[in-house]
Amino acid sequence: MADKDCIFCKIVKGEIPCHKVYEDDDFLAFLDIAPFVEGHTLIIPKKHYRWVWDMPNIGEYFSVVQKIVTHYRKVFKDEFVAGIIWGMLVEHAHVQIYPCPRQLHLNWPQGKLPPEKAKKLTRKLSF
Numbered sequence: 001m002a003d004k005d006c007i008f009c010k011i012v013k014g015e016i017p018c019h020k021v022y023e024d025d026d027f028l029a030f031l032d033i034a035p036f037v038e039g040h041t042l043i044i045p046k047k048h049y050r051w052v053w054d055m056p057n058i059g060e061y062f063s064v065v066q067k068i069v070t071h072y073r074k075v076f077k078d079e080f081v082a083g084i085i086w087g088m089l090v091e092h093a094h095v096q097i098y099p100c101p102r103q104l105h106l107n108w109p110q111g112k113l114p115p116e117k118a119k120k121l122t123r124k125l126s127f
C-alpha cells in the first residue's frame with residue numbers, strides 16, 4: 001500500500017522526477033541524487049513496504065538487483081559492485097548499490113549530483 005508521504009512512492013507515481021536506469025512492472029531503479037560513488041543507484045519495489053524483509057516477492061526483487069549489478073559490472077568493467085540494505089533515511093524498502101566502491105574513500109562525500117552529469121550517467125546506465 002502506498003504511503004502518501006513516502007518520497008519513493010511519489011517517485012513511483014511520477015510525482016517526483018528521478019534519473020531512471022531500470023523499470024519493470026514491479027521494480028524501479030534510479031540514481032541516488034547525493035551519490036557516494038558514480039553510479040550509486042537505489043533499487044526499490046513499486047509497492048510500498050517498510051522493510052526489504054517484509055516483501056513476499058523478495059526472491060524476484062533480488063533477481064532484479066542481480067540483473068542491474070550484472071549490467072553495471074559490464075558497463076563499469078569492474079566486478080566489484082557493493083550493495084547495502086540500510087533502510088533508515090527513507091522508510092520504503094530499498095537496496096543501494098555502489099559500482100567500483102574502491103573510490104569511496106577518495107571521493108566521499110561528493111555532494112549533490114549535478115543535472116548534466118545525471119543525464120549523462122542515466123544514458124550510460126539505463127537498459
Ligand SMILES: [Zn+2]
Pocket residue numbers: 002003006007008009010047048049091092
Ligand atoms: Zn513508499
